[in-house]
Amino acid sequence: MEQLLAVELGDSYKPNAITAVCGCTDLGHDEVRRLIKAKELKTIPRVMQALEWKTSCGCAKCRPALNYYLVCDWPDEYEDDYQSRFIYERVHANIQKDGTYSVVPRMWGGITSAIELRKIADVVEKFDIPTVKVTGGQRIDMLGVQKEDLPAVWADLGEVGFVSGHAYAKGLRTVKTCVGSDWCRFGTQDSTGLGVRIEKFMWGSWTPAKVKMAVSGCPRNCSEATCKDVGVICVDSGYELHFAGAAGLDIKGTEVLGHVKTEDEVIEHVVALTQMYREQGHYLERIYKWAKRIGVDEIRRQIMENGEARQGYFSRFIFSQKYAQVDPWSERVSGKDKHEFIPMSDLKLEAAE
Amino acid sequence: MNVLSANWIAVGRLSDIPRRGARRIQNGSLTIAVFRTANDEVYAIEDKCPHKKGPLSQGIVHGNCVSCPLHNWVISLEDGKAQGADEGTVRSFNVKLDGEDIHLNVLNVSDERKSA
Incomplete structure (x- = not known):
């Protein structure tokens, strides 16, 4: 050996x-x-x-x-x-302390609609879900769902197009956004649209540990992009790319990766960075820890300065996404892993007299 | 009729449980977790970690142990004892394989309900 x-x-x-x-x-x-x-x-x-x-x-x-x-x-x-x-990735829901589960559908870039909200309200009433909470990642969490109810809950949510938010995954979680140039008088770019674009491009990807992103429409930074795993700050001249922030057990501002001029370049750089992390990270090692181990300069050199390396990472991510972008909830609504959700048998034995 | 054999009832088939996995059996408020190891051995323990009552049926099965999904306590499937530095024991039940059929001894289960 x-x-x-x-x-x-x-x-x-x-x-x-x-x-x-x-x-x-x-x-x-x-x-x-x-x-x-x-x-x-x-x-x-x-x-x-x-x-x-x-x-x-x-x-x-x-x-x-x-x-x-x-x-x-x-x-x-x-x-x-x-x-x-682990169980939360096996059944695509977060196990809670009492053995029930929580359900968080994807709300792309934090945007929702009357139809989606009405459906959530209906599901909460129908399944008697005890707690509904707005999350830090700009989505809605339904807590206290019985395991047996999960496929039926997902089926109802799926009727209006909801898919899994992967709130349980070592994978892409949320892309938090502000309202940007659509509404805000300070917004320099379409931060909401860019966040949605990034999320639609990257959802479903598995990573060494969870990945949370954000796009802010101006340096006032309402979506708090500078403490995320990957953050984008929109400016008049384009986009500032940030990475390796933390706001959990450790708190750490992001490192600057570089500056790019177009949305397409943002996607290419963010995706390449994530793929580099996917290929090198230790399991459960967040981006800021990986960056410390590899060196921020080395990551910057490969992603910002070495076009060939960047293209390689980018295309390997796209290849992987072909197999990863399958909604796990609709798969299970269609019957996959049925054994996970129903007891093997119910004895209904009376106590011996 | 043999009294002993009458206490064993079929609760499912080996193929109902994934290898290195578990299924639950319900009896009123009692939940029993039935495990199938990589070597197709079958064990049954109460679905309740001695630490904070985590559902052991949802844990990762390795060797003849399961890691609790809540705080990673490792519990022996053979006797329900917590491994390593952790202390505690979960109730275990008698199961046996008859070909593909899994049989559970319900005498034990009924006692459990009566005493509860």
Whole structure:
């Protein structure tokens, strides 16, 4: 094993400096990711066999990580292993402390309509949903839904075109926007339209950890783009691109990636940046931590200055999206994974007399 | 009629449960989680983590253990005991495989309800 690593990884292999993924292996995330590519490992059992995993079927730490790496690296070939996903990604809803679930439909760029709001109101009444809350990502969260009700809730929401908001995913979450040049007297560009465009382009993509974005129509920054994983600030001369912010356990302002002149360029740069992170990030590592590890300058160099590298990332993201942009809710309304939502049996036994 | 065998009832088939997965069995307010391991072994424990009552049936199954979906406690499927530094035990139930059929011993289940 040591030899294999030395050959495949060259000088970068320093066994003593590695933090292992988990107790099932001595390898770190970087080593595992590089060996998956170098040895073309395309299933979890193959990875565990080739990299000499110490346990027979891994654990709850390494399996979700390996599943993500394989989804990311072999988008057209790998069959997603749902038993290696945490419950919220397996049933496409957020588990709550009492075992019920929350449901957050996508509201593109935070825009909604009378038809959508009326449908949400109807669903809340029909399924007796106890709490309805506006989220920080400009959408509506319905909390306390019984697991058995999820497919029926999604079916009703789907009638007006709602799809999953992936509020549970290590993937693209929200693109928060302000009203921009449509309404605001200070707006310099169509920040709402751009946010919707980014969200429609990138929804469904899996990432090492959650990705939250925002587009602000001017430097007053009403959509708080400068503490997001990726942020765009519209200015008179175009668009300022930001990344690697944080406003959770850690709080950190974004780094400036660069300046571009058109919406198309925004899409290309933001997508390329996200793909670079998808390919290099450790599972559960947010963008700001990845950027610290890789170096902000190196990321800027590859995305802003190296057109060829940027194009490569961009086209690999688009290829991956062909397989990722399937609404998981409508799949399950159509019967996929039915076993997840209904008990295997109901005994209805009386207590022994 | 054999009294012992009368306490075993069929609750489903092995193929109803995904490998490294679980299904729930309801009996009134009691929920039992029936697990199927990678090696097609079958176990049943109450669907209630000893820590904060998390539904264990929703966790990731690895080896003969499940990780609770709420706070990642690792629970043994064999005896319901929390692993590692965590302490606590969840009620386990007797299940057996008869070919493809999963049988649950309901004597245990009824006792559970009576005492509840």
